[in-house]
Amino acid sequence: EVLLVESGGGLVKPGESLRLSCAASGFSFNSYSMHWVRQAPGKGLDWVSSIIGSRNYMYFADSVRGRFTISRDNSKNTLYLQMDSLKADDTAVYYCVRGLVAGEDYWGQGTLVTVSS
Amino acid sequence: DIQMTQSPSSLSASVGDRVTITCRASQGIRNDLGWYQQKPGKAPKRLIYAASSLQSGVPSRFSGSGSGTEFTFTINSLQPEDFATYYCLQHNSYPWTFGQGTKVEVK
Numbered sequence: 001e002v003l004l005v006e007s008g009g010g011l012v013k014p015g016e017s018l019r020l021s022c023a024a025s026g027f028s029f030n031s032y033s034m035h036w037v038r039q040a041p042g043k044g045l046d047w048v049s050s051i052i053g054s055r056n057y058m059y060f061a062d063s064v065r066g067r068f069t070i071s072r073d074n075s076k077n078t079l080y081l082q083m084d085s086l087k088a089d090d091t092a093v094y095y096c097v098r099g100l101v102a103g104e105d106y107w108g109q110g111t112l113v114t115v116s117s
Numbered sequence: 118d119i120q121m122t123q124s125p126s127s128l129s130a131s132v133g134d135r136v137t138i139t140c141r142a143s144q145g146i147r148n149d150l151g152w153y154q155q156k157p158g159k160a161p162k163r164l165i166y167a168a169s170s171l172q173s174g175v176p177s178r179f180s181g182s183g184s185g186t187e188f189t190f191t192i193n194s195l196q197p198e199d200f201a202t203y204y205c206l207q208h209n210s211y212p213w214t215f216g217q218g219t220k221v222e223v224k
Contacts, residue, residue: 044202044215045155045218047214101149101213105163
């Protein structure tokens with residue numbers, strides 16, 4: 001069974017940092033591109049970042065480029081999202097996703113990040 | 118960046134109705150588009166990929182069409198479990214972009 005479990009969310013102040021983790025199991029993690037998608041409270045879906053292919057090409061939404069970093073540790077079957085210089089607009093549930101656009105899609109349960117003073 | 122304009126933002130319908138949602142891309146995206154369903158408190162789930170291909174296990178009352186800049190998502194004979202919010206996502210070029218969403222509510 002494919003499982004994606006996010007962790008690391010919480011309440012932080014503007015300007016602070018947070019690192020999200022996504023623990024993957026039930027599949028060959030190093031064979032798949034992975035993605036982060038977020039959803040602000042009561043709002044729509046917002047693609048955040050992807051890490052693609054064996055060379056780990058990384059892509060970011062304009063709103064987070066330069067502040068967020070995506071990475072993976074294939075030895076730990078874990079995807080990360082390092083979020084720096086957080087803003088109130090970054091407040092959202094963050095989902096880890098496998099197969100966002102191809103194959104069968106699997107989503108984690110999400111982890112809530114709240115940025116507030 | 119490619120903008121996705123989804124309409125309507127909400128609609129009211131009854132069980133058995135046919136429902137149509139549209140996404141328009143600000144530039145051509147071939148058929149690099151998916152449609153996603155999200156129910157309250159749940160993660161989304163893709164229903165349609167490559168604009169018109171039905172994801173495995175998804176009921177055939179769901180369908181998609183279009184290519185280039187105009188895309189349509191249709192639910193034939195709306196069922197009680199279909200009341201949800203639907204999103205399109207273009208993945209033709211980065212940054213990928215979702216439509217604003219369409220909430221399908223009970224009439």
